[in-house]
Amino acid sequence: MNANEYRTPGEVLGWASEYVAGGGTYVWNQKVCASVVGIARITPAAATAEDQKPTIEVIREKERGPVPEPGTVVTAKITKLMPRQAAAAIVCVGPKAVREKFTGIIRQQDVRATEIDKVDMPTSFRPGDIVRAEVISLGDSRAYYLSTAKNELGVVSATSDAGAAMVPVSWQEMQCPITGQREPRKVAKVV
Amino acid sequence: MDFISPEGLRLDGRRPLELRQLQAEIGVVEKADGSATFEMGNTKVIAVVYGPREVQSRSQQQHDQALVRCEYSMASFSTGDRRRRGKGDRRATELSLVIRQTMEAAILTNLLPRSQIDIFVQVLQADGGTRACCINAATLALADAGIPMRDIVASCAAGYLNSTPILDLNYLEDSGGGPDLTVALFPKLDKVSLLQMDSKIPLDVFEKVMNLASEGAKAVAQFIREKLMENTKQLVLAKGR
Numbered sequence A: 001m002n003a004n005e006y007r008t009p010g011e012v013l014g015w016a017s018e019y020v021a022g023g024g025t026y027v028w029n030q031k032v033c034a035s036v037v038g039i040a041r042i043t044p045a046a047a048t049a050e051d052q053k054p055t056i057e058v059i060r061e062k063e064r065g066p067v068p069e070p071g072t073v074v075t076a077k078i079t080k081l082m083p084r085q086a087a088a089a090i091v092c093v094g095p096k097a098v099r100e101k102f103t104g105i106i107r108q109q110d111v112r113a114t115e116i117d118k119v120d121m122p123t124s125f126r127p128g129d130i131v132r133a134e135v136i137s138l139g140d141s142r143a144y145y146l147s148t149a150k151n152e153l154g155v156v157s158a159t160s161d162a163g164a165a166m167v168p169v170s171w172q173e174m175q176c177p178i179t180g181q182r183e184p185r186k187v188a189k190v191v
Numbered sequence B: 001m002d003f004i005s006p007e008g009l010r011l012d013g014r015r016p017l018e019l020r021q022l023q024a025e026i027g028v029v030e031k032a033d034g035s036a037t038f039e040m041g042n043t044k045v046i047a048v049v050y051g052p053r054e055v056q057s058r059s060q061q062q063h064d065q066a067l068v069r070c071e072y073s074m075a076s077f078s079t080g081d082r083r084r085r086g087k088g089d090r091r092a093t094e095l096s097l098v099i100r101q102t103m104e105a106a107i108l109t110n111l112l113p114r115s116q117i118d119i120f121v122q123v124l125q126a127d128g129g130t131r132a133c134c135i136n137a138a139t140l141a142l143a144d145a146g147i148p149m150r151d152i153v154a155s156c157a158a159g160y161l162n163s164t165p166i167l168d169l170n171y172l173e174d175s176g177g178g179p180d181l182t183v184a185l186f187p188k189l190d191k192v193s194l195l196q197m198d199s200k201i202p203l204d205v206f207e208k209v210m211n212l213a214s215e216g217a218k219a220v221a222q223f224i225r226e227k228l229m230e231n232t233k234q235l236v237l238a239k240g241r
Helices: B090-106 B130-145 B203-239
Strands: A012-015 A025-028 A031-034 A038-043 A055-060 A073-081 A085-093 A096-107 A130-137 A144-147 A154-157 A173-175 A182-184 B022-026 B034-040 B043-054 B067-074 B115-125 B154-161 B164-167 B180-186 B191-197
Touching: A012 A055, A025 A055, A038 B203, A073 A096, A096 A130, B022 B130, B022 B203, B034 B130, B043 B130, B067 B090, B067 B130, B090 B115, B090 B130, B090 B191, B115 B130, B130 B154, B130 B180, B130 B203, B154 B203, B164 B203, B180 B203, B191 B203
Parallel strands: A096 A144, B067 B115
Antiparallel strands: A012 A031, A025 A031, A038 A055, A073 A085, A073 A130, A085 A096, A130 A144, A130 A154, A173 A182, B022 B034, B034 B043, B043 B115, B154 B164, B154 B180, B180 B191
């Protein structure tokens, strides 16, 4: 079998006795066949592996949209403020924009790392703010649970009442460049 | 009526064993996970695939395999006389079922438990052989969506008119009253997935027509593979690697 060739479903890639069937393939009648459209790749077995057969996989070319996973840093837009939590729409996972709609929730206790019981939601976020947050869990069936309890997480971009993009002045305040008005936020320390 | 002229040409100028011109386009609906249009001569079908996604109604969820759903409809402008055609009439229900069963046999449903795959097929222009065309369009859309399949499914119709086996009937030939047989098969596995015929014909004639339809389906399969390759190469180019 030649590697790095385009394959379509059903094409025979090799004998199951010579290869391990990887992603995008299946075994039928002792033959490894492709199950998706893509490029066939052969990776030799790891030196420590018990079975010294190389693995065949077929890699799709069409990418799926990224999905938030626990531990990843996402960019989200605050959509709604509630007394104990803020709802946000996830727009990016890492550097990649999402294709579908994902909602996240930042709970009161996940806004900052210290004095977590004294957090006041309206002085931390406003609807429309762009925040960087970490996904802490898959949450309930409706939303991911997000956290901004780190120095580098929090509001990265916000507009003032005057409509200008505000400048951070401390980790708890942002200032409008036009009116000079200061507004409280949980500001991210962008490095 | 004479369906084959003394020169051996059909009403649309084809030879008895000739397919109509095939055309296909992949990725025609931006929002969908997979989509394709498939044309066999003047018959044109669009297929759109959503999924694998979460099952919409919990009660239908299957814990060991994916739920495949299919909805077939015919655009009101698809035939000569403009007529309102729903998706609930007998013909549409039967075709939805046939397409669903054919595609379900191809999809490796056991790899995608607790999920749902929706296939929507709509006939944009009807000129005979819509059944086959729908299955071909659905295959392309599923492959575009990246859903794992045993093999691609290719389908083609054949009939028997004026004592001659005829490949890929158009509307006039379809309504000619002769037997009409639709075959869908897995070309690499060499297995038949669908075989439909609603009339009585002698066994030796049936075998001829069946072989002809299978040959037609294999030719369609070759075309589908070429289209998929072409599309994949374009995706690679678009990514700049």
